Amino acid sequence: GAGVSQSPSNKVTEKGKDVELRCDPISGHTALYWYRQRLGQGLEFLIYFQGNSAPDKSGLPSDRFSAERTGESVSTLTIQRTQQEDSAVYLCASSLKGTAYNEQFFGPGTRLTVL
Amino acid sequence: DQQVKQNSPSLSVQEGRISILNCDYTNSMFDYFLWYKKYPAEGPTFLISISSIKDKNEDGRFTVFLNKSAKHLSLHIVPSQPGDSAVYFCAASYPSGGYQKVTFGTGTKLQVIP
Numbered sequence: 001g002a003g004v005s006q007s008p009s010n011k012v013t014e015k016g017k018d019v020e021l022r023c024d025p026i027s028g029h030t031a032l033y034w035y036r037q038r039l040g041q042g043l044e045f046l047i048y049f050q051g052n053s054a055p056d057k058s059g060l061p062s063d064r065f066s067a068e069r070t071g072e073s074v075s076t077l078t079i080q081r082t083q084q085e086d087s088a089v090y091l092c093a094s095s096l097k098g099t100a101y102n103e104q105f106f107g108p109g110t111r112l113t114v115l
Numbered sequence: 116d117q118q119v120k121q122n123s124p125s126l127s128v129q130e131g132r133i134s135i136l137n138c139d140y141t142n143s144m145f146d147y148f149l150w151y152k153k154y155p156a157e158g159p160t161f162l163i164s165i166s167s168i169k170d171k172n173e174d175g176r177f178t179v180f181l182n183k184s185a186k187h188l189s190l191h192i193v194p195s196q197p198g199d200s201a202v203y204f205c206a207a208s209y210p211s212g213g214y215q216k217v218t219f220g221t222g223t224k225l226q227v228i229p
Contacts (some may be wrong), residue, residue, distance in 0.1 A: 004158070031214065042119070043159070043204065043219035056212055091158055098214030100147040100166070106158025 002026060004107035006092050012113045013082055021077040021110045025094030030072050033095075033104060036061075038088045046090075049075060050098050082114045118142045119207050121220040129228050134192040136223050138205030141186065145207035147215060150179060150190050153202045153222070162203075163190070195227045 005024045013019050025032050034046040045059040049069040060066070064082075069075040079086055089111050093104035120139045128134045136150075146167040151159035165172040165179045165188070172179050178191045192199055205220040 033217075035219070040221075042117075042121075042221035043206075045216070045218070048214060048216075050214055053213070056214070056216070093158070100208060100210075100215045101164075103149070103161035103164070104217070106151075106160065108156065108158050 004092060004094055004105050006107035006110050008110060009108065010111045012115065014115050015084060016081055018078065018080045019082055019112060021090050023075045023092030023107060026105055029094035029096055031095045031098040031102070032069055032075050033093045034067055034077050035091045035093065036088045037091060043091065048098065084114050087112055087114045119205055119218050119220040121205055121223050123223050125224040125226070127226045127228060128195045130197055131194045134195045134199065134225055134227065136190040136203050136225065138188045138220055139186060140207050142207070142209065144209040147208045148179070148181060148188050149206040151204040151206060153204060159204055197227045197229050200225055200227045
């Protein structure tokens with residue numbers, strides 16, 4: 001498929017463990033976004049990558065959260081020492097560029113449950 | 116601080132009738148607005164957008180209206196179909212740090228009743 005893919009689709013972990021979520025964007029898309037959606041909430045911006053530019057990390061909620069992207073390919077979101085409030089659906093999106101007229105294409109998300 | 120607000124968490128409409136989904140925003144820097152549709156267990160998909168220099172954009176059964184003075188936009192679906200049943204997210208963006216930063220609302224769950 002040519003869409004955005006994410007893995008795993010579901011992740012259940014114990015409080016205090018580290019988790020790593022993966023996003024494969026659409027080939028050729030230079031912009032990549034991570035969002036979080038808690039139950040009953042909207043999409044909360046976490047981080048933005050654009051090519052080789054410095055990422056916008058302004059949405060990361062704490063220093064337990066980090067993300068990497070190698071060039072214009074795969075991105076991983078890492079949450080260290082998970083807490084119960086980290087339980088959410090984590091969505092990745094990519095777009096051709098980060099400009100206004102380039103719609104974001106979303107993956108199906110990773111549902112994270114922290115026990 | 117919720118800059119994009121969708122005050123109706125849910126809406127039920129009869130098939131064939133008009134669905135009107137509303138969205139309010141507070142940040143006057145927003146210059147581009149979008150609607151996304153989300154089915155369960157799937158990521159949101161882009162539906163329609165509008166630039167702040169326009170007040171209306173139409174695409175088939177979907178029309179988005181923008182009232183800048185009221186900081187309000189709405190999505191009209193006519194006629195509504197059962198397949199339109201989904202969660203609709205309003206989003207707004209503005210240029211920040213070299214890219215268009217997008218803020219999403221909390222969503223409105225639309226149910227179209229056959």
